[in-house]
Amino acid sequence: MFPTPIEKSSRTWQLSYQALLPAALVLWLLPLIAVAVFSIKPDADFTTGNYWGLPTSFEFVNNYGKVFFQSDMPRYLMNSVLITVPTMIGCVVLSSMTGFALGVYKFRSNIWIFFMFVAGNFVPFQILMVPVRDLTLDMGLYNTKTGLVFFHIAFQTGFCTLFMRNFIKALPFDLIEVARVEGVAEWKIFWHVVLPLMKPALAAMAVLIFTFIWNDYFWAVVLTQGAESQPVTAGITSFNAQYRAAYHLMSAGSIVAALPPVAMFFLMQKHFIAGLTLGAVK
Amino acid sequence: MFHKTKSVLATLAATAALTTGAFAGSHAKLSGDLVIFSDMSNPAPRAVMEGMVERFGEMHPDLNIELTVIDREAYKTQIRNFLTANAPDVANWYAANRMRPYVDAGLFEDISDVWEDPELADLASTKGAMTLDGKQWGVPYTYYQWGVYYRKDIYEELGLNEPATFEEMKSNCQTILDSGRKCYTIGTKFLWTAGGWFDYLNMRTNGYDYHAKLTGGEIPWTDEGVAKTFANWRELIDMGAFIDNHTAYSWQESLPFIVSGEAAAILKGNFAVPPLREAGLDDSKLDFYQFPSINPDVELAEDAPTDTFHIPSGAKNKEAAKAFLKFVVSAENQTLINNGDNLGQLPVNAKSSVDDDKFLKEGFEMLSSNSPGGVAQFFDRDAPAEMAKVAMEGFQEFMVKPDNLDKIIDRLDRAAQRIYK
Structure with a gap:
């Protein structure tokens, strides 16, 4: 059967599979993660170029509040x-x-x-x-x-x-x-x-x-x-x-x-x- | 003091009485529905629009005003649709050539009669932008200046002054480059930012009238004047004045370079100020200067894009629509909607007062007293949409590969022959 089920493959392959899967998952989800993180950042983080770093302030309530109550x-x-x-x-x-x-x-x-x-x-x-x-x-x-x-x-x-x-x-x-x-x-x-x-x-x-x-x-x-x-x-x-x-x-x-x-x-x-x-x- | 106030009040009352007298006829009669489609979709402009509707509604209690606010970008595609299918009584748009397709298609109403009203004489500075084929097709409600916004602290650190000539501009730039920074940040991903540079370089090299003729198709792109403009531009490009990889950035994505100090200035409209302030550049770090003179023989001219209201020819309640347009441009309303709490831009009525903001004041000063050559709208509003697209693609390419200039000019010339035919 192709592809070979992972349970039947060698132990080393199983291990590398288990290690690579989360990495691939994170890579694949990166744009989504970026959007999620941006949704709790202040507006100024975009102008200062803080695209991937931690939010300079935590604006979850503010941003989502605006989305729900001011738009x-x-x-x-x-x-x-x-x-x-x-x-x-x-x-x-x-x-x-x-x-x-x-x-x-x-x-x-x-x-x-x-x-x-x-x-x-x-x-x-x-x-x-x-x-x-x-x-x-x-x-x-x-x-x-x-x-x-x-x-x-x-x-x-x-x-x-x-x-x-x-x-x-x-x-x-x-x-x-x-x-x-x-x-x-x-x-x-x-x-x-x-x-x-x-x-x-x-x-x-x-x-x-x-x-x-x-x-x-x-x-x-x-x-x-x-x-x-x-x-x-x-x-x-x-x-x-x-x-x-x-x-x-x-x-x-x-x-x-x-x-x-x-x-x-x-x-x-x-x-x-x-x-x-x-x-x-x- | 008290007496003074009193006399002012008396004058105001007298003016009010006169105005009411003049408007009495229309005041009494306005009724029915007034449908307004607006593209003022961000929070501040939206509040301005809603506020205007509310105040106008109070003046005309019998009038039922329906306001639909549409996202600004979506509006640009939807306007073709609703002007033919489902015309409102009042709609937002832009001045100059941007309104030409709708004027030529007979979709905007000729409102020259509104402009004959003595009250509109105070809008003289923008009348030209509202005029096509000798008639007026709408009214402006706000505009803003363009110019160079620069890092004051970096200029001070390097001992530089605001340049007044192209030579100074270049020598300043060399000093900035030597300090390991870039002179100008720009993001040309969406092309129009490069159009701003072309506007200024061309208006400073050849003058406003030449620029208007070029965007109007009366001067060919192969003309010698255009070549001089590009030669000046090339000097800056060859110096390495602009940030690298600018084609990858939108204008907002180009701001981090000036915020971090990797670039010292940006050529931009006044709308760049709020995000830069939010990002921590206060008035001690951010300042403004008028784009310096290049050719001393031509008068200075500026870009000041104007946003407008129009009456579609399919409107059902044109009388109410005209009254609304007059209300929009009145001095009092102009002062209110353009202040810092609202649009934060420049009022179009000469009798209005400008908000107490460093950049607005400098801009108003510049446009009203130091722009003798004229006021342009911006490349993509002055040139027809199709030509603007081809040309701005050319500008972007030129900024990356200046050696391709001959090919670019050739392409623009062929496009122009097709488009302006």
Whole structure:
């Protein structure tokens, strides 16, 4: 098996592995560590060039206090929640139904409809920038959270359908046949037979979509403008001042903005890994 | 004393009565919504903007003012969007050529009639910057000076004086270099800082009018005058006046060099002062001088970028918008919003008073009495955006590889022929 599991390698290699791993980890996390340290430094540390040293004064309360009480950060965070959660629910609901239809029913052009969903994933989303912006404008959804939610649901459903359809395809079809023989209505089969079996996939997908949407920057900048609708990823730039960037506040803001997806990852680690591999096997 | 105050009050009351009389018509009528989009997003300017809205709102209780503050950088991209799609009644922008794309596209309202108001006669110094095609397209609300901010303590240690000529500037620089320091810190990563050096060297070598014609596309980059400017610049570069590896730094990242004393000065706008003070350079260590004269035959001219308010042509409540613009430039409001607790910059109204700050006072003095040549906006506001980008890339390259000058000039000339066509 490649790579050889570490337990089976020689003792010296195991030791050097154990020694190198923390070093590599620190190196890899260095930018993140720098951001974390900067978030508790005073502004003057940037001007004096104290990038990597210890903070000259400990400004944790001050910086984070400013982020939470003197900026629009709480509002941006709330916007992020109001954009991410509806998108997550919308995607899961829609794609479990499309996945069911494409996975269970044999009809002509089934495969073509499925391909269309898949093909949607191959469209580089940047080229949609101008048409989508015009579309939301015409629909009166420009600069609203609703507009962003609709677009995200529409765009993410392609990936989710692929994911769901493959998962349902892998379920034992006999279960559905048996239910049909018993005369159970199709929507009841979906609700009582298939949906309970899909729970791991639903959880994995919800976690994935949450992180995708929370971390989205591109569409947040294209479709919204201002604190009333922008999510936190776009809101962090509001610490960019007219002449200079408030790096200490931006760092604190980034840490706050990064916490929900990180927390999500650690709490739902099992589902997250399942989500990344589920679609890949079939 | 008491009597004096009284008479002042009486005068004030009389003026107020007159002003109210003049504004009475608009006072009574202003109603509906006034939508303002602002890029004044950092804490101090934001408070200024909110304060102005509040005070204007108190003057016009029937008016419903909606203020949206957008991050300054994001605003630069969003303005194209909202001017066409979702136009507010008032929007922030910049003076001179920076407003040309929107003026040419018919997105900004011609407000020459506002400028005919006698009150605006006190804005004469910035009128030129607001004028395109003989009409005015907005009002200024603040500006600030550029110049050389230097380490007073280092100059004193080496026995140097503020230079008045290019020769003195170079001999000072040599002394500083001999003491193991660099003369100027600069961070050219985002290009525009090099534009500041070009502005000053070109205005001092060839004069304001020449500079305006060059950025306006009337003089080709292959002209002899440009070559002289670059030759002067090259003298400084060849001396090693600038810090090494400056292309790796943003302007903020170039500040540690002057704070630590590795470099003795920086050519910058007045916005560099607050971070330098925060970093420990008090008035005994930091001082300011006007960029010295190079060619004695040309008059001194300065860079003083001006920030502005405009009325988009798609605005719905233009009457209220014009009243707001007049309110913004009034002497009283100008004194208030530009003081040290607020913007900490220079008021645009000649009748306003300047805050009690060493650098603001020197700057105001310099701009009002020692800048006979004119006031430029800054390279990337005077030249069209596309030309500014190509040119500033050229300046950056020149500062690193001065031998490439011929190639750079050739490139700029070709770009100019395409852009100014």
